[in-house]
Amino acid sequence: MGKAVRPYPADYGDGQLSAAPASTSASPARRVAQAVDALRHGWPIRIGEAPVLLPVETALAPQASSDRALISAARAATLKLANQREAASGHAPVLIRSSAPMGLDEARPIADPALDLVVPLKGPFRAETIACKAEAEAAMELARLAGILPAFLFDPAHAGEPVRLAASDLAAWSDQVALTIATRARLPISASEEAEVIAFRKLDDMREHVALVIGNPDFDRVPLVRLHSECLTGDIFGSLKCDCGPQLDAALARMAEEAKAGGWGILLYLRQEGRGIGLINKLRAYRLQDAGFDTVDANARLGLPVEARDFPVAARMLDLLGVNAVRLLTNNPAKVAALEAAGVTVAERVEHQLPANAHNQRYLATKRDRAGHLLK
Numbered sequence: 147m148g149k150a151v152r153p154y155p156a157d158y159g160d161g162q163l164s165a166a167p168a169s170t171s172a173s174p175a176r177r178v179a180q181a182v183d184a185l186r187h188g189w190p191i192r193i194g195e196a197p198v199l200l201p202v203e204t205a206l207a208p209q210a211s212s213d214r215a216l217i218s219a220a221r222a223a224t225l226k227l228a229n230q231r232e233a234a235s236g237h238a239p240v241l242i243r244s245s246a247p248m249g250l251d252e253a254r255p256i257a258d259p260a261l262d263l264v265v266p267l268k269g270p271f272r273a274e275t276i277a278c279k280a281e282a283e284a285a286m287e288l289a290r291l292a293g294i295l296p297a298f299l300f301d302p303a304h305a306g307e308p309v310r311l312a313a314s315d316l317a318a319w320s321d322q323v324a325l326t327i328a329t330r331a332r333l334p335i336s337a338s339e340e341a342e343v344i345a346f347r348k349l350d351d352m353r354e355h356v357a358l359v360i361g362n363p364d365f366d367r368v369p370l371v372r373l374h375s376e377c378l379t380g381d382i383f384g385s386l387k388c389d390c391g392p393q394l395d396a397a398l399a400r401m402a403e404e405a406k407a408g409g410w411g412i413l414l415y416l417r418q419e420g421r422g423i424g425l426i427n428k429l430r431a432y433r434l435q436d437a438g439f440d441t442v443d444a445n446a447r448l449g450l451p452v453e454a455r456d457f458p459v460a461a462r463m464l465d466l467l468g469v470n471a472v473r474l475l476t477n478n479p480a481k482v483a484a485l486e487a488a489g490v491t492v493a494e495r496v497e498h499q500l501p502a503n504a505h506n507q508r509y510l511a512t513k514r515d516r517a518g519h520l521l522k
């Protein structure tokens with residue numbers, strides 16, 4: 147299996163951002179890590195030479211105000227802003243201008259659909275052309291990575307000192323080459339006593355992905371593999387709203403059977419809750435589902451992608467485990483395609499459908515009808 151290699155050069159942290167003050171010089175990946183951290187804390191960011199952006203959900207800046215906000219096309223559409231047809235998707239950025247300066251308290255109902263009923267009247271606003279499109283798109287992606295609502299006060303007064311980065315830094319941060327095996331240990335589990343847990347780490351990303359290897363690795367046999375995306379509600383609490391918990395248990399049970407028959411299995415536990423929008427935004431989506439939206443529309447209405455998972459990270463984990471071909475347990479053809487695009491041979495798709503219940507029937511039907519999952 148792959149060995150851990152330190153991916154960073156000795157001068158890690160010394161990369162230059164043109165025109166940035168010396169105190170903010172850092173490698174691109176480190177700048178993204180700092181920006182995600184800033185948004186989570188409610189601090190402003192500045193991407194390239196674009197104006198400062200203050201995250202509406204988390205900022206604690208009572209004096210901050212601006213007459214402009216950067217929001218998602220989906221939120222702009224709910225504000226009845228006309229020329230949003232040009233926006234390719236609900237999470238594309240839209241710059242809106244109000245007739246009067248807004249503080250954070252006024253901006254929050256614009257950002258959060260949960261406040262739509264409490265504060266029905268907002269505006270008037272008009273949409274403006276965004277001069278810094280790449281930077282605005284990077285800001286929406288950073289908000290998703292930080293797990294916050296994608297909305298910013300644009301160029302606000304009294305925002306404080308921003309964390310600086312470049313839009314192009316995101317590509318370096320997403321590069322999975324920097325992922326390494328941090329440690330591994332034997333872990334007997336109820337499904338199989340022959341299990342080993344392997345933890346992965348990337349310095350600029352706090353999410354620690356994990357692999358469970360069940361049975362004895364035999365590199366002459368293609369392992370049964372499951373890419374399981376974190377679902378706190380389903381995995382831990384036994385939520386009936388999705389099929390994650392039963393799928394996790396069934397995957398481990400099938401791998402244990404394989405192991406008994408001389409084969410082996412690998413479960414990748416990927417820390418991409420809510421298909422990559424984070425726990426809090428997933429729970430916001432659940433609130434919208436209670437109001438009648440399905441799983442696809444609820445994400446879209448929040449201005450977040452319906453699917454934002456990082457499958458190259460799974461390919462990199464398999465690579466570090468010395469595996470380049472898998473028998474993949476999934477009903478999701480997009481997962482097969484994403485893994486193959488990342489260089490892994492999917493020798494077989496093994497169906498992984500579990501019985502529905504009264505609470506997840508609609509969710510599963512939506513996955514089948516709108517997300518192309520192969521479900522009966």
Ligand SMILES: Nc1nc2c(ncn2[C@@H]2O[C@H](COP(=O)(O)OP(=O)(O)OP(=O)(O)O)[C@@H](O)[C@H]2O)c(=O)[nH]1
Pocket residue numbers: 373374375376377378387388389390393418419420421422423428431432441445475476477478481498513519
């Ligand atoms: N945003 C959002 N995420 C959800 C919802 N329900 C489950 N999830 C997340 O979806 C992920 C599981 O993905 P699914 O789409 O159910 O299944 P899949 O892994 O793509 O497909 P299979 O391999 O066939 O199971 C987990 O990260 C869950 O947290 C929801 O209603 N909204």
Ligand SMILES: [Zn+2]
Pocket residue numbers: 377379380381388389390391
């Ligand atoms: Zn789930």
